[in-house]
Amino acid sequence: MLRKSVNNNSKKPKDNVELITIKSFKHKTKQLKSLLKNKLWLQVIIALIFGIAFGIILGPTIGIFSAQTANTISDWVAIPGNIFLSVIQMVVIPLIFASIILGIASSKNIKQLKKIGVTITIYFIITTTIAIIIGIFITNLINPGQYINKDVLVISDQGSSQDVSVDLVDNSKNTVPNLITNIFPTNVFSSIIKGEMLPIVIFTIIFGIALINIKPKQSEPLLEVLSSLQDVCITIVKWAMVLAPIAVFGLITKVTSQFGIDTLSGLGAYMLTVILGLLILVIVYLLIVYFIVKENPFRFLSNIRDVQLLAFSTSSSAVVMPISIKTAEEKLKVRPSIAQFIIPLGTTINMDGTALYQAVATIFLAQVYGVNIGLTALLFLIVTIVGASIGTPGTPGVGIVILAVILTSVGIPLLGIALIIGVDRILDMCRTAVNVTGDLTASLFINKVIK
Numbered sequence: 001m002l003r004k005s006v007n008n009n010s011k012k013p014k015d016n017v018e019l020i021t022i023k024s025f026k027h028k029t030k031q032l033k034s035l036l037k038n039k040l041w042l043q044v045i046i047a048l049i050f051g052i053a054f055g056i057i058l059g060p061t062i063g064i065f066s067a068q069t070a071n072t073i074s075d076w077v078a079i080p081g082n083i084f085l086s087v088i089q090m091v092v093i094p095l096i097f098a099s100i101i102l103g104i105a106s107s108k109n110i111k112q113l114k115k116i117g118v119t120i121t122i123y124f125i126i127t128t129t130i131a132i133i134i135g136i137f138i139t140n141l142i143n144p145g146q147y148i149n150k151d152v153l154v155i156s157d158q159g160s161s162q163d164v165s166v167d168l169v170d171n172s173k174n175t176v177p178n179l180i181t182n183i184f185p186t187n188v189f190s191s192i193i194k195g196e197m198l199p200i201v202i203f204t205i206i207f208g209i210a211l212i213n214i215k216p217k218q219s220e221p222l223l224e225v226l227s228s229l230q231d232v233c234i235t236i237v238k239w240a241m242v243l244a245p246i247a248v249f250g251l252i253t254k255v256t257s258q259f260g261i262d263t264l265s266g267l268g269a270y271m272l273t274v275i276l277g278l279l280i281l282v283i284v285y286l287l288i289v290y291f292i293v294k295e296n297p298f299r300f301l302s303n304i305r306d307v308q309l310l311a312f313s314t315s316s317s318a319v320v321m322p323i324s325i326k327t328a329e330e331k332l333k334v335r336p337s338i339a340q341f342i343i344p345l346g347t348t349i350n351m352d353g354t355a356l357y358q359a360v361a362t363i364f365l366a367q368v369y370g371v372n373i374g375l376t377a378l379l380f381l382i383v384t385i386v387g388a389s390i391g392t393p394g395t396p397g398v399g400i401v402i403l404a405v406i407l408t409s410v411g412i413p414l415l416g417i418a419l420i421i422g423v424d425r426i427l428d429m430c431r432t433a434v435n436v437t438g439d440l441t442a443s444l445f446i447n448k449v450i451k
């Protein structure tokens with residue numbers, strides 16, 4: 001009986017089938033909209049400035065408070081920020097699930113869906129490779145490794161670095177082939193529990209394609225449910241957004257209070273290299289916007305500043321994903337079917353900022369440790385980082401965890417991570433802002449090239 005109905009269903013797919021039309025995020029997010037209209041970016045910038053100032057007052061540079069007191073105060077101040085992150089994170093998985101499926105279901109036809117899939121995969125691989133090449137090039141040009149004094153290296157070799165690297169990576173499991181194999185979940189619920197985004201996205205895509213291959217009469221009820229699920233998630237995001245400015249203040253206070261001048265000294269050239277590389281990458285995006293999408297790049301930047309600032313403040317592209325979708329649809333005028341498919345996908349597998357950072361960090365540590373990376377190793381490095389950035393989830397600090405895998409693959413001591421981990425949060429903020437810029441550029445690009 002069951003088999004019969006499955007067989008019947010599988011006969012259904014046709015390339016020119018008109019699939020269900022989904023509603024845009026727009027009508028679902030009126031209140032979110034009013035918040036953004038209230039110049040969210042300005043509120044966030046003010047919160048950032050106050051957060052940095054308060055963090056400096058608490059931090060070791062001024063030294064009014066003991067480390068313990070500063071820590072306690074900043075923990076309290078960070079409470080709204082942590083609640084903000086948790087509330088959004090709790091709806092990210094159902095939102096990804098609903099949005100990707102609704103995005104797939106609303107493509108004009110299966111042929112178009114294939115076209116989008118192939119184009120976006122090629123686009124992601126090319127832009128990630130460009131990001132890595134920029135990273136390698138700029139690190140060789142600036143050579144930040146030369147500014148590291150060897151005493152620091154000895155300390156990092158003997159000190160806590162051993163624990164850091166052991167904590168960060170279990171080499172036997174984190175090989176690149178393993179990372180690639182594991183993107184296909186055997187049990188999607190276990191991936192949900194572990195928060196592994198990529199297997200969830202892969203499952204969702206397979207699920208979505210299967211859904212549009214069954215009779216519309218059978219798929220419509222589920223699509224209705226998913227649309228309601230999306231509404232519920234957006235409503236929760238909207239509630240959390242009320243906390244956004246105060247959340248940013250607390251999170252930034254916490255980050256800043258942990259940095260003293262000592263942490264930053266010596267690594268200035270390295271940080272500058274990463275930041276300069278990221279800026280060049282943003283220029284590449286603006287060129288895509290100008291020459292391919294034929295839009296004004298400055299208008300593009302001003303349209304996406306809320307998203308960039310929130311990504312910068314939260315260090316999580318997954319957290320800002322709902323705002324990214326909304327911005328793509330409303331401000332960049334990307335079609336809902338594209339925005340709701342490309343943004344969640346990009347959030348999970350397209351991490352250009354992270355890839356660039358990983359390339360810079362690897363070459364920098366190679367310079368510090370005097371490891372010579374030849375042309376073959378360089379090519380291998382590019383492929384490894386492209387693979388790794390696909391497997392990196394959009395949450396704070398994971399870029400450096402995956403970096404450990406990359407370092408092992410090119411023979412650089414893992415202990416080097418101890419050297420750069422102190423400034424990682426600042427670089428994480430910058431690369432996350434670039435990651436979301438990359439996803440938004442991608443949605444605009446697909447919107448333009450696929451009609």
Ligand code: ASP
Nearest residue numbers: 316317354394395398399
């Ligand atoms: N925090 C980054 C993101 O969410 C990932 C990383 O650690 O590089 O995009």
